[in-house]
Amino acid sequence: MTNKYSAAALVLFGALAASTAQGQDAGRIQTKVMGDDNQPVLVQFNAAGKAAYRASEAQTVLREQLALTADDQFLPARIETDQIGFTHQKFSQFYKGVKVEHADYTVHAKGGAIESISGDFEKISGLNTTPSLNAAAALTRALDYVGASRYMWQDPAEEASLKQQENNPNATYRPAGELVIVRSNATGQPVLAWKFNVYAKQPVSRAYIYVDARSGQVVFHDAIIKHAAATGSFATRYSGTQSSATDYTGTTYRLRELTRGLGIETYNCRKGNSYTNAVDFTDADNSWTEYNNTNMDNAALDAHWGAQGTYDYFKNVMGRNSYDNAGAKIKSYVHFDDTPGDGVGYENAYWNGSVMTYGDGASRFRPLTSLDVCAHEIGHAICERTANLAYQNESGAMNEGFSDIWGAAVEYYKAPGKQTWLIGEDIDKVRPSLRSMSNPNAESQPDTYRGTYWKATTTSPSSSNDYGGVHTNSGVLNYWFYVLSVGATGTNDIGNAFSVTGIGIAKAARIAYRAESVYLSANSTYADGRTYTIQAATDLYGSGSAEVTSVTNAWHAVGVGAAASGGGTTTVTYCASKGTTVTYEWIDYVALGTLARTSGADAGYYNGTALSAPSIGAGTSQTISFSAGFSGTAYTEYWKVYIDYNKDGDFIDAGELVVSGSSSSSGTLSATFTVPTTARSGNTRMRLVMSDNSGTTSCNSYSYGETEDYTVNITGGAALTGLAPSLTGGSSTSIGNEIAKQLEVYPNPASSVVSLVLPGNAEATSVVVTDLRGVRVADARYHDGKVDISRLAKGMYTIAVSDGQKVFHQRFVKE
Incomplete structure (x- = not known):
């Protein structure tokens, strides 16, 4: 078929060249997983690599594998040893001596040899690290952004309490600016910024606020307060009669104990908003039965017992000593009210970065101290001290999801008779629960990535949009954990049939905890969650184990990645990708080798996989041509072409994005790429995505444009045996993009x-x-x-x- 466009049509682009191992380095690497920014998120070493890198050479392996420049540094942050003999040394990234926020890398070693490295490396070049705005001016911008009427440092009593609590006469809540580099929500690019820990007293909030050190704009907001919502005999409000540790002053018993870490203490805010003015709950005989009163004081018994149960779960099951793994004191404040005297109880619970805070509820909730809510809030503290998932968009949804996982796991551990898979069922007056892990849709949450009820992520996260849907989109992680624990079969929202064999809540929780505490980092996405939970399951139960298979299939069930089958091979079921509007633009020509197809609009998606497959040889250079059709104005379109070289059912591996660029031309466009020598032989899928949104990836439902899928036949490549290989070699020629036509x-x-x-x-x-x-x-x-x-x-x-x-x-x- 002849090309319907003129020979003068523009040639464009090039592709994102795969960052793959070459030469001697290729012989050391078993697997390399690349992130959306084409930087490694996980590198696993084979026997040769383990022999080459000793545990003492952590910084050497980072410099070599991440191709660090003289401006890049990784400085040690902490080191931990886990229960199965791994040591995990975490490093923080610096650029020209300035800390890069949310950029941490961990070196995992066992038996003196480095097994793997994982994390988030920000590739930065040419960034000016001299601020034009001083810290004082930046703080003014931050406070304007928060807009509170009163801050904690403006309360002398709270300041005095902090000095006493930290045993530091200079301690203050007033933010001190720290110069850092952070990725801007607005532009997606790293910027120099002042970081402030701003704690507002009225209305209550606490967050890290990042102010561009040159423009003065707030470019990132990371909430610290995450909203959800002697042995005494406790008549708890929600969990019946329970035994719980207290202490005795010589005259009275208090809700304090010192046997767990540095202690667990529960205080009465007396319907106020001051921690300083909080007092002890006391009892004369350590039989706490009279607390079922009109003031609902028995809610404090749930908070105290729940904090102890959460500590016990993590200590006895996960080997973790309190939320910081160093025995930190767990302090809970009950009967908190953000606006005292208004006659309306506070309808929330939160971790504020140092203590747990519980309101009494009002029209929607009863006092928010149920066991799963206590575990949820302490779970936020654990996340802060481990993965530190940024509280927005997908990372924020996982932050919330992990807290719900711990709510369910602790409830199952301490009170198995309760409804494990419902969150907040004890406290909700209006609905059966706040969230359902077994059926997220029942509470208007998605059970599938980008499926029904999914909330759009945003470049301007705020409380008004729930920071990009963190309390809604957490349903995906919740359902993944439920399916992994109990098993399920069905078809998800994007049409993928799934079948998962449950492994039990105990194993599922161990895998989730290892991923959160060892592998995940601040900006991790759901795709990273899949990668790292599979790696955690591999660490715990072995490569190719039934547990690894179930973890993989559970992610497939929620729409993230392909399903697994026996022996570690994959069932090739691809994610959905479709444009919702083709009124103004569509793909109208595709040609590669013997494939040449002219078309009109195809309703946003065309499945051409049944067409005759063109052959592309491993190690050969190939040219693909394509063009856009327009009904009127020629808009800027962003093109991406993917080929599943290792036939694992996705397009996220290194080098599988073979073309990426933009054009506003209706003429035929061309790009050249090289097929990796390690690509698997046989038929596989090629996907073309044309969208007016540069952020559209291989798995999206997007507004304007079209996706087309085809089959290509790879010849002379690797045999289809065993696990999908890591890809080496392969490239695309950068030809350059047209100037985009936009507003x-x-x-x-x-x-x-x-x-x-x-x-x-x-x-x-x-x-x-x-x-x-x-x-x-x-x-x-x-x-x-x-x-x-x-x-x-x-x-x-x-x-x-x-x-x-x-x-x-x-x-x-x-x-």
Whole structure:
């Protein structure tokens, strides 16, 4: 079939070259898993690699495997030894001497040899590390962003209490700025920023606020307070009569004990919001039966018993000594009310970075001290001291999901008669539970990645959008854990049939804990969760074990990755990818070897896998051609071409993204790539994705554009035996991208007026300006291609402009 476009059509792109092992290094590596940024998230060494790298050479292996420059440093943070003989040495990344937030790498060793390395490495180049904004000015910006009426350091009593608590006369809640590098939510790029720990007293909140040290904009927000919600005889509110440790002062018994770590203590905030003014709960005879009163004081018994039970679970089952693994004191504050005197109880519970806090509830909840809620909140403390999953988008959803896992696991351990798979069933007045792990949909949560009830992630996470759906999208991890524990069969929201053999809650929890405490890092995604839980199961139960198979199949059940079958090979079931609108653009031509197909719009997805497969030889150079069809304006489109070289049912391995680039041309575009010599022989899948969103990946439901799948036949490659091999070799030629046609907003920054230019100089049919909270701004006036912003306060805004077909978004700064 001839090409319907002119020979003068533009050639574009190139692909993301695979970061693969070469030469001597290739002989040391067993597996290398690449992240979305094309940096290694996991490198496993074979026998040759283990012999080459001793445990004492941790920094050497990081420098070699991550290709560090003179500007990059990894400094030791901590080292731990686990129950199966591994040592895990964690390193923090620095660039030109400045700490890189959320960038940590861990070296895993056993028997004196390095087994693997894992983590998140930020590849940074040319970043200016000299701030133009000082810490004091940046703090002002941070406080403007938080907007509290009162902060903890403004309360002399709280300041005095902190000094006493830390035995440090200089201790203060007032934030001291730390200069760091952090990836901006707005741009996705690393920026120099001031980091502040801001603790607000009214309304209550605590978070790390990151302020760009050059522009003064808040670029990242990481919540610290995560909302959910002698032996005494305790008549608890939710768990019947229980025995619990207390202490005796000589005249009275208190809810304190010193046998677990540095102690567990529970206090009465007396319906106030001051920790300083909190007092002990006391009892004369250590038979705490009279606490079932109108004040609901028996809720304190649940909090005290729940904290002890959570400590016991992690100590006895996981070998962890309190949330910090160093015996930290667990302090709980009951009857907390953020607005004392308003007659409405506080409908929440949280970990504030140092203590547990529980409200009495109101219209929705009873006092929030049930066993699973206690374990959930202490679980946040454990996460902070291990993976430290950033509280937004997918990492934040996993942060919430792990806390629910610990809520279920501790409840099963201490009170197996309760409803293990419901979270908050004891405290919820309105619904059967706050969340259901066995049926997330029942409480409007997704049980499938990007499936029903999935909340869109965001570049502007805030409390108004639940930081990118952290309390909703946690349903995916919850259901993964449930399916892994008890087993299940069915078909998920993206059409994947699954069958999982349950391994029991005890084994599932060990795997989850190892992934969280050993492998996951701050910016981990659900794809990373799959990688690291499989690795954790391999560590605990062996490669190719039934447990590894079940972990893999459980992820397939929730829409993350392929299913596993016997012997570690994979059932090739691919994730869904589809454009929801093809009114304005679609894929209309694809050619590779003997494949050449011209088409119109195919409803967002075309399955061409039954067409005759072109042959592509391992080690050979190949050229693929393709083009976009447009109904009118030629918009900028982002193209990605994937080939599943190792036939494991996904496109996430090194080198499997073979083309990546953008163009606004309707002509035929071409790109060249080299097939890896280690690609598996036989038929496999090639996927083309064309989207107007640069962030679209191989597994997405996206707005505008189309996905097409084809079969290609790899010849002269590796045999289809054993585990999927790591890919070595393979490349693509970078040819360069066209200048994208998109909404232009200039000048930017601006003080009074910005001008707008749409693709093709189209007329704007609507213009909307919103602030960082997503609230529409009324004081911005549009007329004749210009927006009057003179009445706006200084700061960053988003402008949405429609040409009558599509809506374009850009950010601008009002000076």
